[in-house]
Amino acid sequence: MLANGAYHNPVIPRTAERLPSGILQLHSSNYRNPQSLPEGPVLVVGSGQSGCQIAEDLYLAGREVHLCVGRAPRAPRVYRGREVTDWLTESGYYDIPYENHPQKATVREKTNHYLTGRDGGREIDLRQRALEGMRLYGSFKGIEDSKLLFAPDLSTNLDEADRSYNGIRQLVDQYIARSGIETPQEPPYVAPWKPQSDPRELDYAAAGIVCIVWAIGFAAxxxxxxxxxxxxxxxxxxxxxxxxxxxxxxxxxxxxxxxxxxxxxxxxxxxxxxxxxxxxxxxxxxxxxxxxxxxxxxxxxxxxxxxxxxx
Ligand SMILES: Cc1cc2nc3c(=O)[nH]c(=O)nc-3n(C[C@H](O)[C@H](O)[C@H](O)COP(=O)(O)OP(=O)(O)OC[C@H]3O[C@@H](n4cnc5c(N)ncnc54)[C@H](O)[C@@H]3O)c2cc1C
Incomplete structure (x- = not known):
């Protein structure tokens, strides 16, 4: 029986070796709190649950935060009066076996939806954070001289995350309607911020980045x-x-x-x-x-x- 877990080796890309030793680099699994990082702007790479929660943790501690947004989906936490996981459990959605899942071809490879247990449990809206000052970029692509390079996919990744968020709300709506449950409607999600263009690079020296948190998962x-x-x-x-x-x-x-x-x-x-x-x-x-x-x-x-x- 191989019950040795699914998260073995923390992933840090080899390109990270090109960064100067003055920048502290750590994997998300070694992140503890903002106080344990040197003072100054931080780049978080990866927007799964760990990346988003660490970026928020740093941002709420008053740090300047840069975040590379990948293809992780996001989920509402509480919707129409209940935890979304309660709705989905009750509706039987979580009992759908992999073999019958509509996204069978990709579902095993997907990153978990991002949300947080902070403040008693709530959703994370990166657009809202961007509006407040968090700097967002697309997927991390590599390093050239003192520049960190990004794919031109920030807009698409935010849109896709919202699509999954809205899709989950829709599943709950359908279950509520099907079951005849009386519970107040919620207004549709309106994106509070959209990138004017997809940023392609960040000069880490000019931005004064002191630390990079790699939150891009684990390898089996x-x-x-x-x-x-x-x-x-x-x-x-x-x-x-x-x-x-x-x-x-x-x-x-x-x-x-x-x-x-x-x-x-x-x-x-x-x-x-x-x-x-x-x-x-x-x-x-x-x-x-x-x-x-x-x-x-x-x-x-x-x-x-x-x-x-x-x-
Ligand atoms: C960041 C993060 C957050 C998570 N949050 C949640 C959550 O909120 N809710 C939830 O339900 N799940 C969560 N999970 C998933 C949850 O941790 C796993 O589902 C659970 O730990 C699986 O238990 P396990 O016993 O299968 O594996 P593990 O807990 O990973 O245990 C596997 C054990 O096998 C050992 N091992 C590995 N290789 C060998 C070897 N060659 N020889 C001997 N021993 C070996 C390891 O050292 C480890 O002790 C999270 C996972 C991560 C990474």
């Missing part, structure tokens, strides 16, 4: 597993945790079966499912294997590159 590392149960990108090949090799299972992977699989919510259900397989194997003496895998065509023998980012 299964290099120690000598079994042909990974695809060409080093990702686990499985169906509901059952690998193509008899007797080898995964547990705790994001979207192993449902939204809650890589979270505390459903890992227990996944464990029970696998227990059923193991019991059957012990009873019949024929360990079942996953016969129809969506990506088994790319399964490679052990020794395939094992480290691949989930983002």
């Amino acid at each position: 590392d299964y290099s120690w597993v000598d079994l042909p149960i990974f695809n060409g990108r080093g990702h686990a090949v499985h169906r509901r945790g059952v690998s193509p090799v008899a007797g080898a299972y995964f547990l705790g992977l994001p979207w192993q079966n449902t939204w809650g699989s890589g979270r505390f919510a459903d890992v227990g259900k996944d464990a029970e499912y696998l227990l059923g397989h193991i019991r059957q194997a012990l009873t019949t003496g024929t360990p079942p294997v996953a016969h129809t895998l969506n990506d088994n065509a790319t399964a490679l023998s052990a020794g395939a590159p094992a480290a691949a980012t989930r983002r």
Whole structure:
């Protein structure tokens, strides 16, 4: 049973080696609080949950914050009087298995929606933060001399994040309407800020950047597993945790079966499912294997590159 988690090696791009030693660099997993960083402007790279929450933490502490916005979606936290996760749980949305999910082709690769538990739990609107002074850029592309380079995708990434935000609200609206629940409507979201153009670069020396927080996720590392149960990108090949090799299972992977699989919510259900397989194997003496895998065509023998980012 491979239950070794999904977040193994913190990702920091090799281009970071070109930055001068005077700039402190750290991965989001090592961030603790604003006081632990040197005084001065900070660049946060990545707008998943960690990146957005760290950027807010620094911004609210009075720091000048620059944020590279990637393709992470965002979610409302409370909508129409309740936590959105409560609505979605009650509606059965979180029970949709990966195999039937409308976004099956991409859902396992997606970054989590950003929101925060701060102030008792609320949404994060990066447009609002930009209006107040946070500097936003598109995806980080590289470094040239003293310039940090960005893709021209800030507008698109903000629009896409809003699209997912509005889509979640719509799912809740539909559930409420379907169930005949009486609860007040909320006004539609209106973007408070839009970038005039997509910024392409930032001179870190001129901006006085003293610290960069890399919040671009973790890479999986299964290099120690000598079994042909990974695809060409080093990702686990499985169906509901059952690998193509008899007797080898995964547990705790994001979207192993449902939204809650890589979270505390459903890992227990996944464990029970696998227990059923193991019991059957012990009873019949024929360990079942996953016969129809969506990506088994790319399964490679052990020794395939094992480290691949989930983002
Ligand atoms: C930043 C962040 C925030 C999160 N927030 C939430 C949240 O709010 N709610 C939620 O439900 N989930 C959250 N999660 C996900 C949650 O942490 C995981 O779903 C949960 O930890 C999975 O438990 P696990 O036992 O499968 O893996 P882990 O908790 O990762 O445990 C795996 C263990 O295996 C060990 N291990 C790894 N390789 C080997 C090896 N070769 N030999 C021996 N041991 C090994 C590791 O050291 C580790 O102790 C978050 C994850 C991250 C990264």
